[in-house]
Amino acid sequence: MSTNASEGRAAVRDRAAESPWSLLRRWEAILLVFLGIVFVINSNATPYFLNIYNLADSTFNFSEKAIIALPMALVIIARDIDISVASIIALSSMLMGLAAEAGLGVPGLVVVGLATGATAGAFNGFLIAGLGLPAIVVTIGTFTLFRGIAFVALGDGAVTQYPAGLAYFGQGYIGGLIPFEFVLFLVLAVIFGVVLHMTVIGRRIYAIGNNPVAARFTGIRVDRYRFVLFCLTGLMSGLAAVLLTSRIGSTRPNIALGWELEIITMVVLGGVSILGGIGTILGVVIAVLLVGMVTFGFGLLNVPGIIMTVFIGSLLIVTISIPVVIQAVRVRAAARASSRR
Amino acid sequence: MVAGPVLLNVRGLSKQFPGVKALDDVSLRVRAGEVMALVGENGAGKSTIVKILTGIYKPDAGTIEIAGTPMQFSRPTDAWAAGISAIHQETSVFEDLTVGENIFMGHQPTRGRGPLVDWKGIHRRSAEILDRMDVAISTRSLVRELSVAERHILGVAKALAHDAQIVIMDEPSASLSRKEIDHLMVIVRQLRDEGKGIIFISHKFVEIFEIADRYAVLRDGQLVGEGNVADVTQDELVKLMVGRSVEEVFPKVDVPIGDVVLEVSHFTHDTEFEDISFTLRKGEILGFYGLVGSGRSEVMQSIFGVTRSRSGTLSMHGRPIKISSPSEAMKHGLALVPEDRQQQGAILPLSIRQNMTLALIDQLSPRGFLSRRRELGVTRDMGARLSIKAAHWDQQVDELSGGNQQKVVIGKWLATRPEVMILDEPTKGIDIGSKAAVHEFMGELVAQGLAVILVSSELEEVRGMADRIIVMHEGRICGEFSRDEATAEAIVTVASGAQAGP
Numbered sequence: 054m055s056t057n058a059s060e061g062r063a064a065v066r067d068r069a070a071e072s073p074w075s076l077l078r079r080w081e082a083i084l085l086v087f088l089g090i091v092f093v094i095n096s097n098a099t100p101y102f103l104n105i106y107n108l109a110d111s112t113f114n115f116s117e118k119a120i121i122a123l124p125m126a127l128v129i130i131a132r133d134i135d136i137s138v139a140s141i142i143a144l145s146s147m148l149m150g151l152a153a154e155a156g157l158g159v160p161g162l163v164v165v166g167l168a169t170g171a172t173a174g175a176f177n178g179f180l181i182a183g184l185g186l187p188a189i190v191v192t193i194g195t196f197t198l199f200r201g202i203a204f205v206a207l208g209d210g211a212v213t214q215y216p217a218g219l220a221y222f223g224q225g226y227i228g229g230l231i232p233f234e235f236v237l238f239l240v241l242a243v244i245f246g247v248v249l250h251m252t253v254i255g256r257r258i259y260a261i262g263n264n265p266v267a268a269r270f271t272g273i274r275v276d277r278y279r280f281v282l283f284c285l286t287g288l289m290s291g292l293a294a295v296l297l298t299s300r301i302g303s304t305r306p307n308i309a310l311g312w313e314l315e316i317i318t319m320v321v322l323g324g325v326s327i328l329g330g331i332g333t334i335l336g337v338v339i340a341v342l343l344v345g346m347v348t349f350g351f352g353l354l355n356v357p358g359i360i361m362t363v364f365i366g367s368l369l370i371v372t373i374s375i376p377v378v379i380q381a382v383r384v385r386a387a388a389r390a391s392s393r394r
Numbered sequence: 395m396v397a398g399p400v401l402l403n404v405r406g407l408s409k410q411f412p413g414v415k416a417l418d419d420v421s422l423r424v425r426a427g428e429v430m431a432l433v434g435e436n437g438a439g440k441s442t443i444v445k446i447l448t449g450i451y452k453p454d455a456g457t458i459e460i461a462g463t464p465m466q467f468s469r470p471t472d473a474w475a476a477g478i479s480a481i482h483q484e485t486s487v488f489e490d491l492t493v494g495e496n497i498f499m500g501h502q503p504t505r506g507r508g509p510l511v512d513w514k515g516i517h518r519r520s521a522e523i524l525d526r527m528d529v530a531i532s533t534r535s536l537v538r539e540l541s542v543a544e545r546h547i548l549g550v551a552k553a554l555a556h557d558a559q560i561v562i563m564d565e566p567s568a569s570l571s572r573k574e575i576d577h578l579m580v581i582v583r584q585l586r587d588e589g590k591g592i593i594f595i596s597h598k599f600v601e602i603f604e605i606a607d608r609y610a611v612l613r614d615g616q617l618v619g620e621g622n623v624a625d626v627t628q629d630e631l632v633k634l635m636v637g638r639s640v641e642e643v644f645p646k647v648d649v650p651i652g653d654v655v656l657e658v659s660h661f662t663h664d665t666e667f668e669d670i671s672f673t674l675r676k677g678e679i680l681g682f683y684g685l686v687g688s689g690r691s692e693v694m695q696s697i698f699g700v701t702r703s704r705s706g707t708l709s710m711h712g713r714p715i716k717i718s719s720p721s722e723a724m725k726h727g728l729a730l731v732p733e734d735r736q737q738q739g740a741i742l743p744l745s746i747r748q749n750m751t752l753a754l755i756d757q758l759s760p761r762g763f764l765s766r767r768r769e770l771g772v773t774r775d776m777g778a779r780l781s782i783k784a785a786h787w788d789q790q791v792d793e794l795s796g797g798n799q800q801k802v803v804i805g806k807w808l809a810t811r812p813e814v815m816i817l818d819e820p821t822k823g824i825d826i827g828s829k830a831a832v833h834e835f836m837g838e839l840v841a842q843g844l845a846v847i848l849v850s851s852e853l854e855e856v857r858g859m860a861d862r863i864i865v866m867h868e869g870r871i872c873g874e875f876s877r878d879e880a881t882a883e884a885i886v887t888v889a890s891g892a893q894a895g896p
Contacts, residue, residue: 069788
């Protein structure tokens with residue numbers, strides 16, 4: 054045994070000596086196992102599940118939410134949260150409806166949807182990053198405000214007169230098989246993944262989420278980043294509004310009601326820490342697929358929606374407790390081993 | 395000395411962590427009416443002993459006896475009930491509760507046998523305890539409003555309220571001014587005279603020689619020496635701690651002083667400081683000394699653009715510059731190693747590499763894409779220059795010792811190749827080995843033509859390292875000393891506000 058550890062120490066290694074098995078302990082691996090289990094159960098439960106057309110079509114159920122989950126992941130990693138996303142959809146869709154009634158064409162409608170979302174996001178961002186108000190309070194406020202405006206503008210009514218050309222975004226297929234929405238989600242996921250994991254922007258988002266004070270002391274314009282992230286979430290909510298409006302072909306003020314919690318659930322299930330600083334886009338993508346496949350399987354089995362929410366809630370709690378439980382078991386085992394010595 | 399019976403008798407304590415033997419067969423005794431100084435570098439095992447004595451860790455082997463009775467602590471409340479009370483480095487308090495509530499937290503007196511809290515009793519008894527220590531803190535003021543020193547006193551009051559027999563003080567003076575330390579010493583003596591046993595942990599030898607009766611030295615988890623403080627010299631203690639002799643405590647290098655690099659004129663902030671003007675020259679180490687709360691850190695943070703609301707002008711090399719954010723300060727070649735290493739300096743959950751490259755990540759990332767190779771290049775380079783000890787560069791910073799964490803923060807700023815390096819309490823709470831490394835390193839910086847501002851509460855450090863010393867008191871500059879004029883007495887007199895400086 055070396056008695057002079059401080060002097061005779063070997064050079065510092067570049068990275069941790071990890072065994073390949075440690076990959077299996079990653080969150081994404083746990084999620085993949087769950088996804089596999091869901092696949093097996095579903096395909097045994099109903100013959101309709103493993104039908105390629107059914108599977109492709111099932112992505113319609115979650116693609117819009119998934120698209121918002123991507124920027125939401127960044128916002129949560131940066132230690133903020135945005136509760137207002139579904140209300141932004143309502144606001145954007147409402148303005149698209151009014152614009153359609155005024156006779157605007159398809160490109161114009163898309164611009165209205167995206168611009169409304171981005172503006173709503175900028176409003177959140179200004180209150181949070183500019184004035185320094187807490188994100189949870191601001192977005193709970195705009196959650197009510199944005200949808201409230203949609204209710205005031207539409208009342209009991211609905212907009213159902215959209216130009217036929219709008220339908221492609223939410224109903225179209227690429228190659229006659231894969232829904233356009235889902236492809237769009239995958240493309241965006243790759244872009245978000247690259248930005249978060251491979252660029253300076255991503256590194257700074259992690260820095261902010263792990264310690265906003267030190268990040269600021271290190272010259273990172275923390276408030277600018279937070280502002281931009283809320284704008285981005287707004288923009289993606291606007292995009293989701295375009296897709297959703299196109300898919301269902303109508304706008305009612307209660308459109309996308311309750312989506313914000315489903316989206317946050319997907320993000321947290323994907324391994325993003327609600328305390329900020331931790332999470333990957335890959336995890337969020339797998340979580341989205343997992344929730345999507347569960348929903349789809351239950352739909353085929355005619356399980357009522359209420360049961361579905363019970364299941365998703367339990368899944369969230371079980372998944373986030375697994376690492377904690379494993380850790381506790383391991384500590385206890387180690388303690389037992391050391392006391393036996 | 396009136397050493398009483400043995401209060402605490404620890405025998406053969408061992409504790410193993412994955413990969414480290416934190417404690418190896420350590421035995422200690424503390425008598426009633428005695429202050430025992432526990433010394434050792436960071437990582438020597440002091441904190442592990444404290445955590446075992448307070449029931450946070452369970453030892454693998456060894457026994458603890460209190461006044462002759464063997465004890466087993468399976469949780470912190472057991473130790474508390476046995477009469478052991480610890481006052482930690484970062485004192486744990488409830489900021490938004492009153493002093494009285496904090497003192498009796500966990501054992502509030504009730505009215506009769508009912509569940510209702512006896513508020514009058516809390517405040518009366520708290521006031522008695524505070525009176526006994528001769529401190530003027532209202533029991534009804536919120537802890538949020540207390541100074542760091544007052545919080546430590548609150549910690550002592552909590553121990554007294556519980557009638558603790560053994561009081562552990564873990565670096566109580568790390569962030570206190572001289573005057574506050576003096577007061578704390580009075581309180582420690584008072585506790586000793588009341589027959590308590592005190593374990594006193596400190597990195598400052600002056601305090602150890604001032605207050606302690608006995609000492610115990612830990613190195614690498616082993617007890618390497620103990621005895622009466624009266625029979626030992628500082629050099630001998632240092633030798634025991636580090637296992638080698640430390641020749642010179644402050645390796646001051648003489649470097650030719652060049653032109654003015656930075657000039658600060660009439661910096662004024664609404665509440666923190668007023669009319670601060672000074673110049674800094676190339677090759678110079680400018681010391682800033684003052685009590686905690688004298689506004690030193692606030693001045694540095696406003697120079698660096700962290701604090702925006704201030705008036706006054708700034709120039710570099712004679713040209714006026716404007717700085718309204720840290721990123722602008724960086725562009726002008728400034729660097730600030732902030733006072734609070736864990737909150738402001740390092741991003742603890744991120745890796746050494748990610749911390750070290752964060753300030754210059756733009757330059758290391760072609761077209762904005764991260765380059766692991768380039769990041770590692772900078773990290774290895776800085777790591778070697780600062781001799782950082784770690785297992786690997788992807789290790790999280792919070793797994794490192796305090797000294798190595800500080801080196802990572804310094805490395806992060808050094809990598810930006812600054813002209814002016816502001817070091818705010820760079821050696822606070824780090825072990826003596828790392829401290830010497832930081833001091834030596836400051837000499838290298840000025841030798842390379844940088845200008846350094848050293849903010850410190852440690853008088854010896856400022857006197858030992860600085861070419862010039864500016865003394866602040868209550869937000870104003872109240873004295874400036876050259877290296878030769880800077881006697882300890884003169885500086886302390888000015889810093890305590892006893893007289894308006896020259």
